[in-house]
Amino acid sequence: MAAVLFVCLGNICRSPTAHGIFAGQVRDAGLADSIRVDSCGTGAWHVGEPPDARATAAARRRGYDLSPLRARQFEAGDFQQFDYILAMDRSNLSHLEALRPEGFAGHLGLFLDFHPAPPFGEVPDPYYGGERGFEDVLDLVEAASSGLLEALRSR
Numbered sequence: 001m002a003a004v005l006f007v008c009l010g011n012i013c014r015s016p017t018a019h020g021i022f023a024g025q026v027r028d029a030g031l032a033d034s035i036r037v038d039s040c041g042t043g044a045w046h047v048g049e050p051p052d053a054r055a056t057a058a059a060r061r062r063g064y065d066l067s068p069l070r071a072r073q074f075e076a077g078d079f080q081q082f083d084y085i086l087a088m089d090r091s092n093l094s095h096l097e098a099l100r101p102e103g104f105a106g107h108l109g110l111f112l113d114f115h116p117a118p119p120f121g122e123v124p125d126p127y128y129g130g131e132r133g134f135e136d137v138l139d140l141v142e143a144a145s146s147g148l149l150e151a152l153r154s155r
C-alpha cells in the first residue's frame with residue numbers, strides 16, 4: 001500500500017488536478033486498492049471549497065471529474081498518513097520541509113521530479129492567469145502522474 005499526497009497553495013487548482021488525474025490513472029491501472037491518493041493546500045483560504053471552476057472544466061475536457069473534491073489544509077499528521085508527499089512548487093516544498101518530523105521516512109519532494117522529461121521543476125500557479133495556464137498544468141500533471149505510477153509499480 002502506498003499513500004500519495006499532492007500539495008499546492010490553495011488546493012483548488014494544481015493539487016486537485018493532480019489528485020483527480022493520478023487517481024484516474026491508478027483506477028485505470030486496477031491499483032485503486034493499493035494506492036491511496038489525496039491532496040491539500042499549505043494555505044487555508046479555500047478550505048471546504050470545490051476546485052476552481054476553470055480547473056474542473058479543463059480536467060473534464062480530458063475525461064477527469066474533479067467536482068467531488070473539497071479543499072483542505074495540510075496538517076502535521078499527514079506525515080504519519082502519507083509516504084509520498086509531493087509539492088507543486090518550491091515554495092510549498094519549503095513550507096513542508098520546515099514541518100517535516102525527524103522520523104519521516106517517506107518521500108518529500110517536487111511532484112515534477114517524476115515527470116519523464118525533467119527538469120520542469122515547478123507546476124506554474126494558474127490561479128491569476130488565463131485558460132491556457134490550466135491546460136499547461138494538465139500537460140505537466142498527466143505526464144508526471146504516469147511517471148509516478150511507473151515509479152510506484154517498480155518499487
Ligand code: 4NP
Nearest residue numbers: 008009010011012013014127
Ligand atoms: P493552487 O492555486 O495553489 O494551485 O490551488 C491557488 C489558488 C488560490 C490562491 C493561490 C493559488 N489564492 O491566493 O487564493
